[in-house]
Amino acid sequence: MARPVWTGVLTFGLVTVPVSLYTATDSHTVRFHQLERGTSDRVRNKRFNERTGEEVEFGNIVKGFDTGAGEYVVVEPEELDQISPGRSRTIDVSGFVDLTQVDPIYFDKTYYLGPKGKEYAKVYQLLTDALARSNRAGLAMFSMRGKEYLTAVRAENGLLELHTMHFADEVRDPRQEVGDLPSGEAAYSTQELKTAEQLIDMLAVDWKPEDYHDTFEEQVRKLIEDKAAGREIVISEGPPQEATNVVDLMDVLRRSLADAHGGKAGAADEAKDEPRGRRAGPKAAAAPKAAGGKKSTAGKPAAGTDRPASKKRVSAAGAQEDLSALTKAQLYEKATELGIAHRSTMTRDELQQAVRKATTGRGRLRSVS
Known part of the structure; x- marks a missing residue:
């Protein structure tokens, strides 16, 4: 205890x-000592008088409040203790x-x-x-x-x-701290707002803190292990990030919606053709996803019925549907297994696309052989 x-x-x-x-709470940050380059000699900080350059004992240090022009109000530790x-x-x-x-x-x-x-x-x-x-x-x-x-x-x-x-x-006033904030007047269309809301509903998840972990700390520990073992160190710079072009915003939203829908055809059209006064609820939108990351069996044909030809093989769309049910942490694990570079800097959507591309590529190699 x-x-x-x-x-x-x-x-x-x-x-x-x-x-x-x-x-x-607890902090798991990796702690380092300061060493002189090329040696194993510890480097320690010392308190010194900036005028004389001589070291000052801790007991001879008092606090001073700068009133300007180099003038200080000196406060002894005992005076602070009293108040x-x-x-x-x-x-x-x-x-x-x-x-x-x-x-x-x-x-x-x-x-x-x-x-x-x-x-x-x-x-x-x-x-x-x-x-x-x-x-x-x-x-x-x-x-x-x-x-x-x-x-x-x-x-x-x-x-x-x-x-x-x-x-x-x-607490700082955001209007004074943050520049270029929106004025509040809507610069987007009703359709763009509706599509963005539908995308948010489709990507809705339950809060599971165990699904998220500090990937940077993992990389630091891996770096230390690799250097200690004399293994080659590969530095990842990550993919360049580009802002969404405002002109293509609706197109990006629809493609994001289709991707969140598991790559099913018609998802973008649903967002486009849906009546303005109604939006899909979270439950209806999330139907293609099966709980626990398992593949959904909804719509599975009964025994003896013919499957469509497109369902007789594992297609790229099927792989996308499987990946859409995974959390970011699960996608990160798959990316690690596949050896995907820059994975620690990727968003969930980027991880999904990278894993899909890697698994599709491997499937093609197997089919050729």
Whole structure:
């Protein structure tokens, strides 16, 4: 069991429950030491006086706030300690907010909150279930490690989570930060919007976090393993990315829709001919896809009936239909097995096209032999 990073009590109204705080996430980033090139000598950072060039001991360092023109207000560590909020002993919920009102940009880091002992399980579960049923989060100010946080306590999967949050003045205004944002006036046609919505519906997936992984970290570890074993290193630059031509936007949308439909003929025509006031729902659009990545048997002819000639062999369209049911992670695994270059930089659609091309090419080679 993990050790808690904080223990105290959670209160709301007159109800109090002792709790422990645990780190909810972990970083798997590969860590490197700094070495001098051509040697195995470690390189370390030193604190030095930029005027004299002499090294300064840590105990002789104070903080200074630059007021301009090289003038500083010097603050001693003890002075900061005196005004530090210290360590909170209580998470005192001051109010409950509907989670639909909170923009996700305000959430920062997540912690788990657990009851500090089995004897407090009843009160803990009561609060958890009440928050889950109301879809609300408790707001509280909380101090830890010399810093004060705005926090939200919410229920998720039968336990309480504490999220540290950004204050309002820490969230940047996108209109001031991001250039060339759309003015809000629609520059696209109703048909383009309808086709884009249909494409989104057809590519709808269930949230499965285990399907996604850090491919860059995998490549870093593979690079280290290859260099340690003396194997040849191949550097992949990836394919060039080109922006969609606005003039050809409708054509690109229709081809994307046909590709998402598994390459079936007529998918683009469906998007083109569908009445303006109606759009295909997610369930109807997703019908060609079988759950779990298995090939759909919908429309399979009964025993004794003749199959169309085009169905007697595995065609390119059939291969596309199989691939359209796979997640990006599954496509990445196939691309790895096939040795497809630049796969780590590809989108899901690019992976699907590359795998389809590679498997089709192999099928042709087998048929020739």
